[in-house]
Amino acid sequence: MSQNFVRVRFAPSPTGPLHLGGIRTALYNYLFAKKHGGTFILRMEDTDRKRWVSNSELYILETLKWCNIEPDEGVGYGGPYSPYYQSKRINIYRIYINKLLEKGDAYYAFDTDKDLDRKRKEYHDSGGSFSYNYKIRMKLNNSLTMTKKQLHDKLRSGSSYVIRFKIQPGEKLNMYDIIRGNIIVDTDHLDDKILLKSDGVATYHLANTIDDHIMKITHVLRGEEWLPSMSLHILLYKSFGWTPPNFAHLPLILRHNGKGKISKRNANLDFPIFPIQWKVPDTKIIIPGYRELGYFPEAFVNMLALLGWNPGIKREIFSLQELINFFSLEKINKSGVFFDVKKANWFNKKYLNKKKEEIFAFLCEEIKKRSIDKKDKDYLWKIIHLTIDRIHFIHEIWEHSFYFFISPSSYEDHFFHEICNKNAISKLDNAKILLYYADKFTSVNLKLLFTTNKQKIMQLLRLALVGILRGIDIFIILEMLGKEESIRRIEKLINQIKEKI
Numbered sequence: 001m002s003q004n005f006v007r008v009r010f011a012p013s014p015t016g017p018l019h020l021g022g023i024r025t026a027l028y029n030y031l032f033a034k035k036h037g038g039t040f041i042l043r044m045e046d047t048d049r050k051r052w053v054s055n056s057e058l059y060i061l062e063t064l065k066w067c068n069i070e071p072d073e074g075v076g077y078g079g080p081y082s083p084y085y086q087s088k089r090i091n092i093y094r095i096y097i098n099k100l101l102e103k104g105d106a107y108y109a110f111d112t113d114k115d116l117d118r119k120r121k122e123y124h125d126s127g128g129s130f131s132y133n134y135k136i137r138m139k140l141n142n143s144l145t146m147t148k149k150q151l152h153d154k155l156r157s158g159s160s161y162v163i164r165f166k167i168q169p170g171e172k173l174n175m176y177d178i179i180r181g182n183i184i185v186d187t188d189h190l191d192d193k194i195l196l197k198s199d200g201v202a203t204y205h206l207a208n209t210i211d212d213h214i215m216k217i218t219h220v221l222r223g224e225e226w227l228p229s230m231s232l233h234i235l236l237y238k239s240f241g242w243t244p245p246n247f248a249h250l251p252l253i254l255r256h257n258g259k260g261k262i263s264k265r266n267a268n269l270d271f272p273i274f275p276i277q278w279k280v281p282d283t284k285i286i287i288p289g290y291r292e293l294g295y296f297p298e299a300f301v302n303m304l305a306l307l308g309w310n311p312g313i314k315r316e317i318f319s320l321q322e323l324i325n326f327f328s329l330e331k332i333n334k335s336g337v338f339f340d341v342k343k344a345n346w347f348n349k350k351y352l353n354k355k356k357e358e359i360f361a362f363l364c365e366e367i368k369k370r371s372i373d374k375k376d377k378d379y380l381w382k383i384i385h386l387t388i389d390r391i392h393f394i395h396e397i398w399e400h401s402f403y404f405f406i407s408p409s410s411y412e413d414h415f416f417h418e419i420c421n422k423n424a425i426s427k428l429d430n431a432k433i434l435l436y437y438a439d440k441f442t443s444v445n446l447k448l449l450f451t452t453n454k455q456k457i458m459q460l461l462r463l464a465l466v467g468i469l470r471g472i473d474i475f476i477i478l479e480m481l482g483k484e485e486s487i488r489r490i491e492k493l494i495n496q497i498k499e500k501i
């Protein structure tokens with residue numbers, strides 16, 4: 001097959017936001033298409049109207065845009081196989097289901113839910129299990145057990161029915177998955193799945209197969225949860241007389257603590273699972289996504305790409321173009337992969353180092369917001385260089401640098417109470433004098449001054465200058481604040497202690 005003809009699709013059901021697994025499926029499809037100069041298609045699998053959620057389509061489009069992996073064709077982009085909504089293709093599916101009926105590969109089934117429940121119970125009570133399959137179908141209420149006339153009458157009377165696929169038993173179906181290799185399925189174990197529901201709408205299996213064929217999809221890359229459906233899909237292709245596409249089922253993304261897979265349902269885990277924020281339609285609660293939490297799309301995409309695929313070299317930072325160049329389906333993991341939010345933060349940090357201008361702009365905004373006297377540019381750049389190692393996100397810069405701009409208005413409670421005594425005052429007084437007489441107010445000199453004086457007052461100084469026991473090297477803080485401001489802050493703490501004792 002010529003590589004130019006690669007056509008892949010991302011085919012989400014608009015039943016809510018995408019989670020990490022969903023967006024990773026989209027990304028792998030995108031990377032594979034771009035690698036082969038192919039086409040990346042977005043198809044909305046929206047036949048299940050009961051599960052349809054209003055803003056999910058927009059969500060999906062916005063997410064793909066944010067990740068910079070936009071489709072070439074499909075919903076929102078148009079293309080030669082429009083419409084790309086399955087709900088608008090109902091008539092197409094009807095044509096094809098009729099072909100299966102004519103061939104005898106599908107049949108009408110009139111069993112009501114109640115009938116089936118009763119049967120299920122009967123089988124269960126006698127120690128067996130019920131499956132609508134070749135063993136049982138001839139005992140049920142379907143067109144296989146009726147004469148033509150009976151069927152005709154039943155249909156004319158308006159009885160409700162579904163259409164089922166007639167699985168031929170006794171076949172060892174040989175399938176190939178690019179990631180998992182050969183898979184053999186015994187058709188005896190398959191049941192006669194519903195292809196057309198009683199409301200006349202095609203099920204996922206039928207619509208998906210027909211669309212993949214009509215839209216000339218060459219490779220189906222999708223989540224592992226669809227692996228059990230692969231045999232049914234292959235049988236459908238066979239029955240239509242079509243060549244199936246190539247399949248690759250992607251490994252599950254698992255929670256790091258071994259608590260199973262990530263799904264839309266675990267939205268309140270201790271790490272984000274949605275790429276961008278999701279507004280829950282009923283409650284209007286907003287669940288932030290990676291975008292809102294300050295992850296860069298490039299970092300997010302880079303992290304996601306390596307969650308289940310490895311480029312075969314010892315390197316972790318890749319631009320989107322590099323990911324495209326290196327991508328191959330053969331290097332995708334077979335087994336589930338663990339997601340670790342710490343690793344996601346690590347990726348963000350790597351990209352943060354290339355975003356200094358943005359950090360600078362953010363810092364300027366924070367200063368402006370608080371009406372702080374504008375500091376000169378060099379001062380701000382110094383702060384950025386001094387604190388960047390401590391942050392993973394742009395917005396964290398303020399909590400790691402506020403003390404360069406504002407004198408503490410309160411002090412870390414626990415430690416403050418501990419040092420509310422005369423001893424602390426005298427230590428602070430000494431430090432003040434040392435600083436006052438220091439000639440060169442540089443971190444190197446100040447360090448020497450304090451070590452030779454063997455005063456163990458570092459924590460006290462930190463409390464005076466920062467207000468909390470955090471922050472960069474205390475001597476650098478002193479140098480940055482300068483003599484006057486440093487002394488002013490020490491005096492402020494002394495006064496506060498005096499007020500308390």
Ligand code: GLU
Binds near residue numbers: 220226
């Ligand atoms: N509509 C399915 C889903 O939401 C797509 C499965 C497939 O790609 O075949 O997961």
